[in-house]
Every structure is written in structure tokens, then in C-alpha cells.
Amino acid sequence: MTTIYEVEHLHRPDGWLSPGYVEVGDDGIILSISADRPEGEVERLAGYGVPGLSNLHSHTFQRALAGRTEFVTGARAEDNLWTWRKEMYRMVDRLTPEDYEAIAALVYLEMLHFGMTAVCEFHYVHHQPGGRPYANPAEMSDRLIAAASATGLGLTLLPVLYAHGGIGKPVEETQKRFVHSVDDYLSLIETLRSRRGAHRNLEVGLALHSLRAVTPDEAKAALAGMRAIDPQARLHIHVSETTHEVREVEAGLGARPVQWLLDNVGLGPQWCLVHATHLDAAEIAGAAASGAVAGICPLTEATMGDGFFPLVEWHEAGGAWGIGTDSHYSTSTAEELRILECGKRLELRRRNVIARPREDGGEVHTGRLLFDTALAGGEQCSAQGGGALLAGRRADLVMLDADSPVLLGHGPRTALDAWILGGTRNPVRDVMVAGQWVIREGRHAGEEKIMADYRRVMAKL
Ligand SMILES: [Zn+2]
Known part of the structure; x- marks a missing residue:
């Protein structure tokens, strides 16, 4: 029928x-x-x-923090991503699997209401507080799968490999909930892939938390392991979100983060470079030409004060991009695309910043262009089969x-x-x-x- x-x-x-x-x-x-x-x-x-649009970056539980950190005190007069992260970790310390599922279900429901039909979930809270695995090592992942099933949203689950608290730094107490060895990580990937028979619209990809949280050897071993399991798997990484991160990677690995990836693991259309806020001209040229998708999370990057993605330069270099709602200050497709375009208009003091007239002089519409570009980028990162x-x-x-x-x-x-x-x-x-x-x-x-x-x-x- x-x-x-x-x-x-x-x-x-x-x-x-x-x-x-x-x-x-x-x-x-x-x-x-x-x-x-x-x-x-x-x-x-x-x-x-x-x-339907694929949302290319999400940490559902962070939704519970939205609006709870919007003040300063004498002890936190200078507020940024890193001070926000302390508050986020306080929430991680208290989260149970039931909480995780309930928050995810609400966030996934909202995404559907705003016209999204799939999400890439960048999932790093794997273990019990203190780091002991749950009896079911995939407990927290299974909660996300259950939330997606309850709502009907397509899920590209990206368990995150997280091993260090920074380059050359051990993990902090809270971060113990996030940590795997590469072998345990790959075995989690295999377990989650086995869930696909019972769950519709479930894909599994790889995520490296960042070049701060995995060593070059760990990154290469995880990528090789994933390639052996599924050569087509989507590969996501947080990269160049703040200037602090760029400086740390330059000092520790000898190159800017995106340049390091280009030179050491190679980028391509399977990659989603989440944030990619701080890029130099060579990184824009190299990463855009590789076919990798820039995973822009406009409202989250704005609320964190990260900086502004070089949208015009990236778009004009032919770079693919899409949007994620990341910490879920918003789950609205329109709101995310609007802040991206209109923020650039404020910065550049002109209108219709990425649209260019067609060769025949015909109209090119900005809303349509934003939506269509985000559709293609979202599908490329989620591999859900829609778009x-x-x-x-x-x-x-x-x-x-x-x-x-x-x-x-x-x-x-x-x-x-x-x-x-x-x-x-x-x-x-x-x-x-x-x-x-x-x-x-x-x-x-x-x-x-x-x-x-x-x-x-x-x-x-
Ligand atoms: Zn993120």
C-alpha cells in the first residue's frame, strides 16, 4: 500500500x-x-x-540549564564558556538516567514542533557519577534512543570519545562520567549499532569531543576502528569554538585545530566540524574544499560569547554548513537561521549577506537559501536519508x-x-x-x- x-x-x-x-x-x-x-x-x-531538517548538533541535557546562568556575581564577574561549563558540570553531577531521558524527550518534541525530523546527538555523559559504568554500559545512550523513539524523531547517535581534561591534563572529577578507553568506546559503538534493528531511524556515528580531550594517537585509533566498523560513518568533532582552545591546540600540537585535522587525519564530506568559529584563511580554504560541513550553532555560540562564524567567507569558498541547537537555548529552525543572517547584517552593515544574484540576474532569496543550505548540511551530517x-x-x-x-x-x-x-x-x-x-x-x-x-x-x- x-x-x-x-x-x-x-x-x-x-x-x-x-x-x-x-x-x-x-x-x-x-x-x-x-x-x-x-x-x-x-x-x-x-x-x-x-x-524536515536534520539538527546537526545537540546535547539535550543542557536544555535544563538554559536561563539558569544569566547573571554575574563578584565571584564570576567575567563570564564565558568556561565559567558556564562549571555550572553545566554541577548539573551533570546530579543527572540520573531517568532525568536524561525526560529532558531529551522534551527537547526532541520541541525540535519536531519546529520542523526538524532528525538530530545528531553528541552524547558524552556515559557513566555513573565518579566514572563507574552502569550495569548496562550503554544505559545513557539507550535513554536517548528511548526518547527519540517516544517522539518519532530520527536520531543519529554520536557517542563521544573523551579521555583528557585538556592537552596533557587529567580529567576532573565530573569528567569521569565521560571517559572511555578507545577499545571500550569502539565496543559501545558496536553495541549501539546492534540497536538499529529494533529502532527505526537510528544511525550511529563517531564523535571526538575535541583535540583538547583526545590525544592524536587516540583520535587516529578511534577513526581507524570506526572505519573498520563502518567506512561511511559520520565523524563529528568540536573544533575552534573559542580563541582559548585555538591557542591551547597551537601550543600543544603545533598547529591551529582545523589545520591540524587537515594535516594529520584528513577531512572530507563525512566530517562535521562543530562550531569552527575561529578559522584563518588557509583553514577556510582547506576545510571548505574538503567537503566537510561546518556545524554552526548560532544561538549557543552567541549565548556563550564564543565569537561569530565566518559565514560569508565560508559560504563564498563553497563550504557546506548546517545548524545545530547545541545547548538548546532555542530549538527553533527559524530563530537559529535568523540570528546567523541578521547577526552578520549587524556586523557587516548590509542586507542579504550570503545571497548573490544569479548569473541571469534573477532573484535569490535569503530565507530559502539559508533553509536549503542548512537542509543539505544537516542531511550530510546525520545520514538519515531525508533532506x-x-x-x-x-x-x-x-x-x-x-x-x-x-x-x-x-x-x-x-x-x-x-x-x-x-x-x-x-x-x-x-x-x-x-x-x-x-x-x-x-x-x-x-x-x-x-x-x-x-x-x-x-x-x-
Ligand atoms: Zn557541543
């Missing part, structure tokens, strides 16, 4: 079909996209149908309500500009992941339970 939808306005890589017909197979894969009505019963969907409404891709369809105040008065020409750059009301009405509706008319079937569990955790933390 296949299902056929007639979508009033259907997003295509090169424009829109109005209407467009989407035929979805029982396996959740798109069988065909067409401007012509196929034979059979058709369900009509009003509004704009766009592909576009095309035959053979996973049927991840997000319906935007044309009656939302954000979209009233617009048509296909400017609808994505209006959603991404204008208005605050969320126009996402229905969300399909792999052919299954998980949100209809703004409602998810698990909403009450997820909220009740989250309320209980937040009252305690």
Missing part, C-alpha cells in the same frame, strides 16, 4: 510544485514526486510542504500553515523568507517522519506524558 498526498505547495530543490504529488511507500520512502496526479486515492494537504523531497529519500515532510500570521499574504516566492526571517509565530502544523505523521494540527500524541516527566525533573534539578 502506498499513500498519495496532494500538497498545495511542495518544496523542490529547484523551486515549488503547486500542487505537487508525493507518493510514499509502506517503508517510509518517497516513491515519486510529480506535478501530475497519480492514480489512486489522494489526501489533500493545505499550505507549504517542506523537507529533500525526492524519490528514494525518506519521507520527512513538514507542513507550514499558510493561515499562520507569519505566512499570510505570501506565496511560494517568499514563504521561506517569511518563515525564517519574519514573525515569531511558529507556522509548523504537521510533521511526518519516515512516512508516519508524528505531529498533526500542532499536536503530538505523547505531549502530556513528555511534559509531565519534564516538569518532574525540572522541579528537582
Whole structure:
């Protein structure tokens, strides 16, 4: 049995079909996209149908900290990523597996509401406080899988290899929850890959926490091990988020972080360089040409005061990029893309900073360009099989309500500009992941339970 939808306005890589017909197979894969009505019963969907976005960077539990560190004291007059991290570690010390699952479910539900259909979870809280593994060494990973299953969000799980508290430094007490040997790490990867049979839309990739937290030998051994398990696996790393990190890596390894990766492990399209905020011209040229994706987390980088990603230089070098919501000050697609574009407008004092006129002089729309670039980058980093409404891709369809105040008065020409750059009301009405509706008319079937569990955790933390 296949299902056929007639979508009033259907997003295509090169424009829109109005209407467009989407035929979805029982396996959740798109069988065909067409401007012509196929034979059979058709369900009509009003509004704009766009592909679901993969969020390329998340630490779900950090959501519980949002808004709790927005003050200064005499003891913390200078506040930055590193002082914030102390507060984050205080929360890590208290987190139970139940808390972890409840927070993840809430965050994943919110992502769906904002039109995301998959997330790359950069997961490093593996063990009990003090560092002893749980009876099930994959306990905390399994909690994330359970949260994704409960919400229907696609999950690219990236267990993180974390071994040191900085270059040449032992781990701190809190960091003991994060630590694996390379062998134990690879065996966790194997365990999680074995979960894929029982869980839909689950992928497993590799993450190195950073060049501060793994030695060159550990990084190379983990990458070789992953390559032997799955040569196509996605590879993620935090890199060049702060100038402090760049200086530490330069002093310890003799090169800037992205340059070190280019020279010592090689970058390519499987890589997601999370943050990549502080790059010099050679790093931009080399990393962009490698096909690696820059994993920009605009609102998190802003709240941490990290610095601003060199968006225009990277984009003009042909670099792929996408967005992550990282610490989840926001889980909104529009909000993240808006701060990226509009922050650059403030900095550069001009409008439409990454859009350039087409060769034929035709219009290029910034909202559309931001969304389409983030779609491609997100899919490249998550390997979920969606990212576009095309035959053979996973049927991840997000319906935007044309009656939302954000979209009233617009048509296909400017609808994505209006959603991404204008208005605050969320126009996402229905969300399909792999052919299954998980949100209809703004409602998810698990909403009450997820909220009740989250309320209980937040009252305690
Ligand atoms: Zn991160």
C-alpha cells in the first residue's frame, strides 16, 4: 500500500510544485514526486510542504540549564564558556538516567514542533557519577534512543570519545562520567549499532569531543576502528569554538585545530566540524574544499560569547554548513537561521549577506537559501536519508500553515523568507517522519506524558 498526498505547495530543490504529488511507500520512502496526479486515492494537504531538517548538533541535557546562568556575581564577574561549563558540570553531577531521558524527550518534541525530523546527538555523559559504568554500559545512550523513539524523531547517535581534561591534563572529577578507553568506546559503538534493528531511524556515528580531550594517537585509533566498523560513518568533532582552545591546540600540537585535522587525519564530506568559529584563511580554504560541513550553532555560540562564524567567507569558498541547537537555548529552525543572517547584517552593515544574484540576474532569496543550505548540511551530517523531497529519500515532510500570521499574504516566492526571517509565530502544523505523521494540527500524541516527566525533573534539578 502506498499513500498519495496532494500538497498545495511542495518544496523542490529547484523551486515549488503547486500542487505537487508525493507518493510514499509502506517503508517510509518517497516513491515519486510529480506535478501530475497519480492514480489512486489522494489526501489533500493545505499550505507549504517542506523537507524536515536534520539538527546537526545537540546535547539535550543542557536544555535544563538554559536561563539558569544569566547573571554575574563578584565571584564570576567575567563570564564565558568556561565559567558556564562549571555550572553545566554541577548539573551533570546530579543527572540520573531517568532525568536524561525526560529532558531529551522534551527537547526532541520541541525540535519536531519546529520542523526538524532528525538530530545528531553528541552524547558524552556515559557513566555513573565518579566514572563507574552502569550495569548496562550503554544505559545513557539507550535513554536517548528511548526518547527519540517516544517522539518519532530520527536520531543519529554520536557517542563521544573523551579521555583528557585538556592537552596533557587529567580529567576532573565530573569528567569521569565521560571517559572511555578507545577499545571500550569502539565496543559501545558496536553495541549501539546492534540497536538499529529494533529502532527505526537510528544511525550511529563517531564523535571526538575535541583535540583538547583526545590525544592524536587516540583520535587516529578511534577513526581507524570506526572505519573498520563502518567506512561511511559520520565523524563529528568540536573544533575552534573559542580563541582559548585555538591557542591551547597551537601550543600543544603545533598547529591551529582545523589545520591540524587537515594535516594529520584528513577531512572530507563525512566530517562535521562543530562550531569552527575561529578559522584563518588557509583553514577556510582547506576545510571548505574538503567537503566537510561546518556545524554552526548560532544561538549557543552567541549565548556563550564564543565569537561569530565566518559565514560569508565560508559560504563564498563553497563550504557546506548546517545548524545545530547545541545547548538548546532555542530549538527553533527559524530563530537559529535568523540570528546567523541578521547577526552578520549587524556586523557587516548590509542586507542579504550570503545571497548573490544569479548569473541571469534573477532573484535569490535569503530565507530559502539559508533553509536549503542548512537542509543539505544537516542531511550530510546525520545520514538519515531525508533532506529533500525526492524519490528514494525518506519521507520527512513538514507542513507550514499558510493561515499562520507569519505566512499570510505570501506565496511560494517568499514563504521561506517569511518563515525564517519574519514573525515569531511558529507556522509548523504537521510533521511526518519516515512516512508516519508524528505531529498533526500542532499536536503530538505523547505531549502530556513528555511534559509531565519534564516538569518532574525540572522541579528537582
Ligand atoms: Zn557541543
